[in-house]
Amino acid sequence: MLCAPLTLPTCEYKRREPQQEVLHQVLLVHLETFFANIGAESQYLPKHVEKELRDFLKCGVLAHGFVRMRCNECGKSLVVGFSYKGRGFCPSCTGRRMADTSERLVDDTFPENAPVRQWVLSLPIQIRYRLAHDGKLLSDQGLNWRLQM
Numbered sequence: 001m002l003c004a005p006l007t008l009p010t011c012e013y014k015r016r017e018p019q020q021e022v023l024h025q026v027l028l029v030h031l032e033t034f035f036a037n038i039g040a041e042s043q044y045l046p047k048h049v050e051k052e053l054r055d056f057l058k059c060g061v062l063a064h065g066f067v068r069m070r071c072n073e074c075g076k077s078l079v080v081g082f083s084y085k086g087r088g089f090c091p092s093c094t095g096r097r098m099a100d101t102s103e104r105l106v107d108d109t110f111p112e113n114a115p116v117r118q119w120v121l122s123l124p125i126q127i128r129y130r131l132a133h134d135g136k137l138l139s140d141q142g143l144n145w146r147l148q149m
Helices: 022-040 047-056 091-109 125-133
Strands: 004-006 066-071 077-081
16 A cells, blocks of 8 residues: 655644544435425425435445555554535535635635635625536636636
């Protein structure tokens, strides 16, 4: 097995165990019943919602993939489960995405030394719905917004 070399920080890393979280446990037990009940009522969920819920159950679970890392200095190793990089359901993925986005905005978008505390992009409701369901339109190739500062 290949291990990624790293130098571990002095603080102790605690692996996230999604199987112990209440949301994960509830979905694991009731998700298929929920889908069956919706189908029985001739209703449906959009495919991306169903995929998001199913992928959430795999996020961070070692049985669905992980990377083992070993510190070159002390020889200590740890495992980190793969995330599914969801867009809005998994608290862990959403938190990481929020941190990454804010870092990118501060480093690449906002002018240097600008006193920014909050940044809000507000769109008309019709456009919000379209962007929520059309990933290609929201991507860099489909829609390119530039902030004028």
